[in-house]
Amino acid sequence: MLELAILGFLYDAPLHGYVLRRHIAALTGHVRPVAESTLYPAIKRLEKAGLLARATEPGAVAAPRHVLRLTEEGGRELKRRLAEPAQREITDENHWFTLLAFLRHLEDPAAQAAVLRRRLAFLQEPASFFYDGDRPLSAEELDDPFRRGVLTIARATSRAELAWLRDTLASLDRAGR
Amino acid sequence: MLELAILGFLYDAPLHGYVLRRHIAALTGHVRPVAESTLYPAIKRLEKAGLLARATEPGAVAAPRHVLRLTEEGGRELKRRLAEPAQREITDENHWFTLLAFLRHLEDPAAQAAVLRRRLAFLQEPASFFYDGDRPLSAEELDDPFRRGVLTIARATSRAELAWLRDTLASLDRAGR
DNA sequence: GCACAATACCTCGCCATCGAGGTATTCCGT
DNA sequence: ACGGAATACCTCGATGGCGAGGTATTGTGC
Numbered sequence: 364m365l366e367l368a369i370l371g372f373l374y375d376a377p378l379h380g381y382v383l384r385r386h387i388a389a390l391t392g393h394v395r396p397v398a399e400s401t402l403y404p405a406i407k408r409l410e411k412a413g414l415l416a417r418a419t420e421p422g423a424v425a426a427p428r429h430v431l432r433l434t435e436e437g438g439r440e441l442k443r444r445l446a447e448p449a450q451r452e453i454t455d456e457n458h459w460f461t462l463l464a465f466l467r468h469l470e471d472p473a474a475q476a477a478v479l480r481r482r483l484a485f486l487q488e489p490a491s492f493f494y495d496g497d498r499p500l501s502a503e504e505l506d507d508p509f510r511r512g513v514l515t516i517a518r519a520t521s522r523a524e525l526a527w528l529r530d531t532l533a534s535l536d537r538a539g540r
Numbered sequence: 541m542l543e544l545a546i547l548g549f550l551y552d553a554p555l556h557g558y559v560l561r562r563h564i565a566a567l568t569g570h571v572r573p574v575a576e577s578t579l580y581p582a583i584k585r586l587e588k589a590g591l592l593a594r595a596t597e598p599g600a601v602a603a604p605r606h607v608l609r610l611t612e613e614g615g616r617e618l619k620r621r622l623a624e625p626a627q628r629e630i631t632d633e634n635h636w637f638t639l640l641a642f643l644r645h646l647e648d649p650a651a652q653a654a655v656l657r658r659r660l661a662f663l664q665e666p667a668s669f670f671y672d673g674d675r676p677l678s679a680e681e682l683d684d685p686f687r688r689g690v691l692t693i694a695r696a697t698s699r700a701e702l703a704w705l706r707d708t709l710a711s712l713d714r715a716g717r
Numbered sequence: 718g719c720a721c722a723a724t725a726c727c728t729c730g731c732c733a734t735c736g737a738g739g740t741a742t743t744c745c746g747t
Numbered sequence: 748a749c750g751g752a753a754t755a756c757c758t759c760g761a762t763g764g765c766g767a768g769g770t771a772t773t774g775t776g777c
Contacts, residue, residue: 365764381725393667394631401764403727408763426725426771454571456633460694464669466686475686490570492641508711509643509652512704516697517637523696527689534685542733558755578734580757585733603741603755 364458365397365405370433370441371465373415377432380406390464395457406431414440445469446478453481456520476535483528486521541635542574542582547610547618548642550592554609557583567641572634583608591617622646623655630658633697653712660705663698 365387372378372386380403387397409415414437417429433441445466452458459482469475491499492513502514542564549555549563557580564574586592591614594606610618622643629635636659646652668676669690679691 379725384725389671390669393665394633395628398765399726400728400766400768404763426773428725451572456571460669460690463686463690467684485570488570492567492637494566507644508708509640512701512708513637513640515704516701519700520693520697524689524693527692531685531689556755561755575735576756577736577758581733603743605755 364391364452364461365401366409367441367444367452367465368461369402369405369409370414370437370444371461371468373431373433374438374441374465374468377418377430379420379428379430381428383431391457391461409437412440413437441465442469446474448478448481453485472535472538476532479528479532479535483525483532486525486528492517541568541629541638542578543586544618544621544629544642545638546579546582546586547591547614547621548638548645550608550610551615551618551642551645554595554607556597556605556607558605560608568634568638586614589617590614618642619646623651625655625658630662649712649715653709656705656709656712660702660709663702663705669694 368387368390369383372383378386383406384397384399384402387402391397406415410417410431413434415431415433417431420428420430445462446469448458448462452462462478466475466478469478489499491501493500493505493510495504500514502511502518505511505514545564545567546560549560555563560583561574561576561579564579568574583592587594587608590611592608592610594608597605597607622639623646625635625639629639639655643652643655646655666676668678670677670682670687672681677691679688679695682688682691
């Protein structure tokens with residue numbers, strides 16, 4: 364998820380770590396902050412894997428900046444990760460939102476649509492949070508107001524997302540023809 | 541999050557690891573599956589911390605079962621974690637839903653309401669996923685249909701949750717008087 | 718003139734998670 | 748009679764994330 368965000372931001376423009384951190388904080392920081400001690404090692408991992416390269420520039424204000432840019436391999440890897448996400452990236456909303464934030468980089472409408480269809484399939488699976496044996500419980504059946512809240516909120520999210528998915532898939536299909 | 545779920549399920553009734561695993565899978569498994577190699581060490585951690593105790597019973601079907609039950613200390617710890625959740629439990633929907641699933645164990649309506657108010661405060665902070673400098677961008681301002689989707693879905697979720705929070709807080713306040 | 722915030726990057730050690738693999742038993746289908 | 752699925756639990760090594768802490772520079776408030 365973090366690596367995807369790094370690759371995604373750098374695909375648009377070279378950035379140095381400090382600015383990259385602010386970008387990532389804006390994207391997902393209110394929900395899940397990213398520590399520096401997570402970001403910098405992640406950058407090193409990606410650099411070691413040949414996905415990005417750094418150029419040292421004199422710092423505008425303070426210490427020298429390491430300006431990061433995607434290598435060609437890095438661009439290919441980004442597209443691979445966007446086109447063939449692991450199942451976790453589809454099911455976990457945090458991961459999914461990060462993926463959506465960069466899905467435009469995938470360019471090919473058919474490839475974008477294929478990813479959206481995986482999410483659609485996931486959302487259409489009958490799944491709840493609470494069960495009576497194997498039978499999923501609806502919000503109305505629960506006494507607990509907090510569990511009822513979980514189902515109410517999840518249902519609203521699901522409805523909104525299904526509507527958006529159908530609209531967007533329709534317009535991607537038009538674009539693909 | 542995993543530890544909270546373990547404590548929460550065991551607060552209701554003693555269970556052995558295998559059944560506990562199915563309960564957790566039902567609760568969060570469709571979004572974020574839990575590996576056995578994560579669950580069993582987590583059980584051991586909690587046991588070592590004195591929060592739960594195990595009693596070995598002959599297996600009903602196969603290997604002997606280790607029936608787990610909360611200790612008194614475990615019950616107190618559960619309530620502490622429910623009453624004073626870390627900020628991540630408030631902001632991250634996965635964590636938050638897990639917390640909500642067990643918040644009824646907190647019994648005191650005022651304590652429950654205090655937790656909901658923390659979530660309310662979080663949702664009311666002006667925060668977006670995408671910015672133009674410091675200015676949060678609305679769905680309408682985005683060209684990218686995928687980023688627009690993120691905002692559309694997040695807005696629907698937020699709306700539904702705010703409505704539910706206000707209703708539930710009102711009824712908790714009535715109960716607390 | 719001096720502390721403090723912000724910029725900009727880094728290491729270290731701890732810990733939770735995970736996949737792969739292992740052990741043993743019982744039930745079910747063929 | 749036999750293999751595979753389900754039950755039930757476990758270890759190990761690799762890895763990613765995180766808090767604490769460190770280094771150095773420049774701009775800002777008092």
